[in-house]
Amino acid sequence: MLPGILRKAALTAAAAGGTFLGATSLKLYDLKKHASIASCSQNKPEEYLDVLPTREEQLKSLQQEDVEYDVLVIGGGATGTGVALDAVTRGLKTALVEREDFAGQTSSKSTKLIHGGVRYLQAAILGVDIEQYNMVKEALRERSNFLSIAPHLTKALPILLPLYDWWKIPYMWIGIKMYDLVSGDTILRNSYYLNTERSLDVFPQLNETDLKGGIVYFDGQQNDARMCVALALTAARMGANVANYVEVTSLVKEMEGTGPAPPKEVVKGAVVKDTLTGKEWTIRAKCVINATGPFTDAVRRMDDSTVRGICQPSAGVHITLPGYFTPKKLGLLNAETSDGRVVFVLPEQRTRSARSPPVLFQAKRTLNSFLTNAAS
Numbered sequence: 001m002l003p004g005i006l007r008k009a010a011l012t013a014a015a016a017g018g019t020f021l022g023a024t025s026l027k028l029y030d031l032k033k034h035a036s037i038a039s040c041s042q043n044k045p046e047e048y049l050d051v052l053p054t055r056e057e058q059l060k061s062l063q064q065e066d067v068e069y070d071v072l073v074i075g076g077g078a079t080g081t082g083v084a085l086d087a088v089t090r091g092l093k094t095a096l097v098e099r100e101d102f103a104g105q106t107s108s109k110s111t112k113l114i115h116g117g118v119r120y121l122q123a124a125i126l127g128v129d130i131e132q133y134n135m136v137k138e139a140l141r142e143r144s145n146f147l148s149i150a151p152h153l154t155k156a157l158p159i160l161l162p163l164y165d166w167w168k169i170p171y172m173w174i175g176i177k178m179y180d181l182v183s184g185d186t187i188l189r190n191s192y193y194l195n196t197e198r199s200l201d202v203f204p205q206l207n208e209t210d211l212k213g214g215i216v217y218f219d220g221q222q223n224d225a226r227m228c229v230a231l232a233l234t235a236a237r238m239g240a241n242v243a244n245y246v247e248v249t250s251l252v253k254e255m256e257g258t259g260p261a262p263p264k265e266v267v268k269g270a271v272v273k274d275t276l277t278g279k280e281w282t283i284r285a286k287c288v289i290n291a292t293g294p295f296t297d298a299v300r301r302m303d304d305s306t307v308r309g310i311c312q313p314s315a316g317v318h319i320t321l322p323g324y325f326t327p328k329k330l331g332l333l334n335a336e337t338s339d340g341r342v343v344f345v346l347p348e349q350r351t352r353s354a355r356s357p358p359v360l361f362q363a364k365r366t367l368n369s370f371l372t373n374a375a376s
């Protein structure tokens with residue numbers, strides 16, 4: 001059975017590439033409502049290929065002149081690889097091209113959290129917002145899904161929420177317990193309260209001034225880049241033609257339509273370039289999906305150079321620090337920064353190393369000043 005996230009990814013990507021996908025292509029992805037379309041192909045793969053094709057073999061397949069794919073996916077990030085796997089497992093003849101490494105862009109630079117969204121739940125409850133609530137429910141389902149389909153790349157991560165006011169203890173405790181409750185049977189572990197002493201025990205780097213305790217709750221953490229590569233490889237093993245270092249340079253368009261309505265120009269594939277050799281060729285496809293994330297407008301402008309941008313980049317900052325800044329297996333959520341933004345301090349790919357006391361002292365001082373600022 002296909003994980004829900006893949007179906008969602010397909011819908012998201014299809015929506016992003018909507019200018020040249022059109023309503024018919026969107027329908028193609030809705031299995032439940034359009035079962036007859038989704039089962040259109042007879043070549044639904046029964047099992048994995050025993051041997052993963054090499055890049056050369058994949059390129060050879062992609063360069064066959066007489067082949068028209070059902071779906072050509074542009075972009076090998078989380079979205080594109082998910083869409084390709086979704087498409088190929090529905091029996092659609094699928095191609096995926098990525099101009100750099102798989103997960104080379106956003107999909108290797110996320111915070112690596114699979115979270116249901118504690119904050120969204122707060123917004124849902126305080127704002128009586130059913131949309132936000134549904135989003136939290138869906139995210140929690142996806143979290144559980146990832147843990148079950150990729151347990152080697154995903155894990156439950158305890159996260160400490162330090163509290164510096166007495167009144168926040170019951171307030172946050174109720175909020176986090178509601179998160180547990182909404183998780184239902186997808187709950188990872190029950191959240192719990194720690195007094196000041198225990199909080200400092202488990203997270204010695206905390207600023208202890210005015211600390212009233214903390215609440216530990218659980219969310220998911222995953223290796224985003226490896227997950228993305230796993231999706232690309234799985235799509236390839238299911239029969240998709242998948243290649244990296246192949247860039248879409250323009251779209252192929254043809255006039256289509258008979259009858260009283262005037263014919264219109266539709267996208268029928270893309271011109272691509274092997275960025276390692278410079279070789280160019282055309283890949284023909286009934287449906288082209290723009291899954292290029294932050295680069296989406298560049299591809300949309302290949303379709304229509306006058307189109308207005310729909311992507312507004314915004315910054316997210318990650319600072320990578322030595323491992324001694326956090327306990328080995330416990331993260332921290334600071335929701336009380338001076339400008340209202342949320343800061344996570346998370347352990348990531350920790351390796352064993354010996355550290356001298358002065359370095360530990362320095363670490364504690366730095367984190368203290370950061371949290372002091374946050375608590376003020």
Ligand SMILES: Cc1cc2nc3c(=O)[nH]c(=O)nc-3n(C[C@H](O)[C@H](O)[C@H](O)COP(=O)(O)OP(=O)(O)OC[C@H]3O[C@@H](n4cnc5c(N)ncnc54)[C@H](O)[C@@H]3O)c2cc1C
Pocket residue numbers: 074075076077078079080097098099100101102103104105106107108109110111112113114115246247248249291292293294295299315316317
């Ligand atoms: C700071 C930050 C933190 C985040 N934290 C989280 C988190 O904790 N949890 C979470 O779930 N999500 C998180 N996200 C969101 C998540 O990272 C993104 O939603 C996801 O990676 C987007 O994947 P994508 O495939 O759409 O884009 P990308 O990964 O950027 O993939 C697009 C790909 O398209 C390729 N491409 C572009 N143009 C072409 C072309 N012409 N031809 C061929 N290929 C092309 C690019 O090379 C790129 O690899 C975070 C995002 C950011 C920015």
